[in-house]
Amino acid sequence: MKEAGEALRVGQTKIYALIKTGELRTRKLGRRRLVLADDLNKFLEQLPSN
Template sequence: MNKIIPIQREGLSIAEACVIAGIGRTMLYEAIAEGRLKCRKLGKRRLILRAELDEFLTALPLTD
């Protein structure tokens, strides 16, 4: 029997990154504008690498 191997994309759209991070588009765009989150462009499309989203989330301050 053939096994289906799930593929996890490395490049995320803005909407996908928002869902994964649990934040809104405005907050995500602010992080990009401030240089806290790296974003790539392919044509008119913006892509956020999964690893860079993880780095951004890890760098957020801890709460008490």
């Protein structure tokens, strides 16, 4: 989650909020919860452009 937050330049609280609302997809590997680069890119593509 830390790396995803750094990539988006947001805090962990925001990352967890995006996961909770389903806007950011995660995968589970054992106890770890991962955000794949593809999922991060898909999230960014869905954001409105200004």
